[in-house]
Amino acid sequence: MAVPAAALTEVDVPGTTPLGAAAVDLAALGYTEREFYADGVANRYSGAETGALQAAQIIDGDRPYRTRVLVRTPQPEDFNGTLIVEWANVTIGQDGEFLFAEVYEHLLREGYAVAAVSAQRVGVEHLKRWSPERYGSLSVDVNACGTDGTSLCTGDPLSWDIMSQVSKALADNVGDVEPLPGLEVENVIAAGQSQSAARLTVYYNTIQPLYELFDGFVYEDAAGQLRSDQAVPAISVNSDAFAFGFPRTTSEYTRVWEVAGGTHASLYGSQYMDEVIVRDQSLLGPNGPISFTDWIEPSCVALPAFSTVDTGLVLNAAIESVREWILTGNPAAPSKLFDRDAAGVPVRDADGNALGGVRLAQLTAPTAFLTPRNGTAFPCSVSGQHRYYTDEELKSLYGTHDNYVKQVRSTMHEAQNDGYILKFDEKAAVEAAKASNVAR
Structure with missing residues (x-):
C-alpha cells in the first residue's frame, strides 16, 4: 500500500x-x-x-x-x-x-x-x-x-x-x-x-x-x-546497562551489537542533552528547571552517573553499515554478544562490566573506574557511574604513556577491523590518547 x-x-x-x-x-x-x-x-x-x-x-x-x-x-x-x-x-x-x-x-x-x-x-x-x-x-x-x-x-x-x-x-x-x-x-x-x-x-x-x-x-x-x-537491514546497538537475559535473536538482515561497559545514555550523550534541556528550560523539577543529569541523579547510589564508554562510536558504525547494506548489499559485521551463563545472564568482571561484546578503549584501557549499573532504581539503574583515576593511579595502571597509547591503539584497531567502529573514530581515539597526559 x-x-x-x-x-x-x-x-x-x-x-x-x-x-x-x-x-x-x-x-x-x-x-x-x-x-x-x-x-x-x-x-x-x-x-x-x-x-x-x-x-x-x-x-x-x-x-x-x-x-x-x-x-x-x-x-x-x-x-x-x-x-x-x-x-x-x-x-x-x-x-x-x-x-x-x-x-x-x-x-x-x-x-x-x-x-x-x-x-x-x-x-x-x-x-x-x-x-x-x-x-x-x-x-x-x-x-x-x-x-x-x-x-x-x-x-x-x-x-x-x-x-x-x-x-x-x-x-x-x-x-x-x-x-x-x-x-x-x-x-x-x-x-x-x-x-x-x-x-x-x-x-x-x-x-x-x-x-x-x-x-x-x-x-x-x-x-x-x-x-x-x-x-x-536493521542493527540494534545495546548497552551493557540494558543487558537483560538472552539477547534477541538475529537473522540474515538483523544484527545485535552489545557494548561492554556502556550505559543507557553515555556521559557524552547526557552532556549534549543537558545543553539542550538547560537552554530550553523545558524539564521541571520541584524547584524549577533542571537538567537531564538532575533528573537522573536522585535515583543514583553513587555519583557521578554515566559511563565514559562512548556507545556513539558503535552507533556511528551501525549507521554507516546499514547505509552500506542498503546501497551495495554488503551485510554488516555479525552480531557481537556478551558472554552469558546458562540462564542468559551476562558474565561480568569484578567491576560489574560484561565480558565479550564490542569492547572499546574506554573500557579496556580506562582513564576512569566505571560500571554500567548504579543501584536498582530507574533511571540511574541503567545509567551507571564513573570516577576518573588520579595521575598516580594512571601511572600505576600503565607505567608509561607509550604503554597506554599502545593499549588504546590495539583495542580500537581490533574493533575497527572487525567492523564495529569506523576508521575515522579509530584514528581519533589514538590521536587523543597520544595527546593526553595519561601516565606521563
Whole structure:
C-alpha cells in the first residue's frame, strides 16, 4: 500500500523558538535547521503491539493530527543521499533526541539529512504547555474510544502513521516549500533509542510490511525481537546497562551489537542533552528547571552517573553499515554478544562490566573506574557511574604513556577491523590518547 505524505508547513511564529533545537553551531557546519507543522489523516491498527510478528490490520481511518518535525539539512553538494528520521523519545515527559545526542558529530560531518518527529501524545502535549503560541494548534489525540465514546484512545495509535507520513513527506521533498532544499533523498533510515526503539521494533514487525517505507533501521537499546522474513537491514546497538537475559535473536538482515561497559545514555550523550534541556528550560523539577543529569541523579547510589564508554562510536558504525547494506548489499559485521551463563545472564568482571561484546578503549584501557549499573532504581539503574583515576593511579595502571597509547591503539584497531567502529573514530581515539597526559 502507498503511504500518503503529511502536509508540511514551515513554522513561523515571531518571538518563539523550537523546543529541542540543535545544541551545536549548525551554520558553521554548513547546515540549516527548520521546523515544520505536519498535518495528516491517520489510521488506527490492530496487531501493532509488542511481541507481534505479523503485519498489522487497519481498524479505521480519518483520524486527523497535527504535529511537528525538526529538520536539519546540509548544502546540496555535501548531502550523502541518506535521510535519518528519529522517533523522538518521550520517557522524560518531553521530546528527546537521545540517539542524535550520541552521533550528531558523525551525522553532520558525513552530510546526512536529519529529522526528529514528534509522534506521541506525551511529547506533543508538553510542546503545547512549553509554548502555547508556537505549538497550541498541535494535536495527536484520538477521541471516541471506550464505551462512552469520549475517552482518549491509549497507546498512541496514530503514531505509526505519523512516523510514516511525515517521513514520506520529507523523502518526497515536495510542496510549496521544500523541507530539504535542493536535496534528492536516495534512502531513508528510521532510528530510535529506548522507548522509541521499542516502538520502532513494533513498526518493523507490523507496519513496515504494509508500506515498505523505510530502507533500514538503527536502534539504540530496547529493540525487541525482529521478524526474520524482511529484507530490510536493521542493527540494534545495546548497552551493557540494558543487558537483560538472552539477547534477541538475529537473522540474515538483523544484527545485535552489545557494548561492554556502556550505559543507557553515555556521559557524552547526557552532556549534549543537558545543553539542550538547560537552554530550553523545558524539564521541571520541584524547584524549577533542571537538567537531564538532575533528573537522573536522585535515583543514583553513587555519583557521578554515566559511563565514559562512548556507545556513539558503535552507533556511528551501525549507521554507516546499514547505509552500506542498503546501497551495495554488503551485510554488516555479525552480531557481537556478551558472554552469558546458562540462564542468559551476562558474565561480568569484578567491576560489574560484561565480558565479550564490542569492547572499546574506554573500557579496556580506562582513564576512569566505571560500571554500567548504579543501584536498582530507574533511571540511574541503567545509567551507571564513573570516577576518573588520579595521575598516580594512571601511572600505576600503565607505567608509561607509550604503554597506554599502545593499549588504546590495539583495542580500537581490533574493533575497527572487525567492523564495529569506523576508521575515522579509530584514528581519533589514538590521536587523543597520544595527546593526553595519561601516565606521563
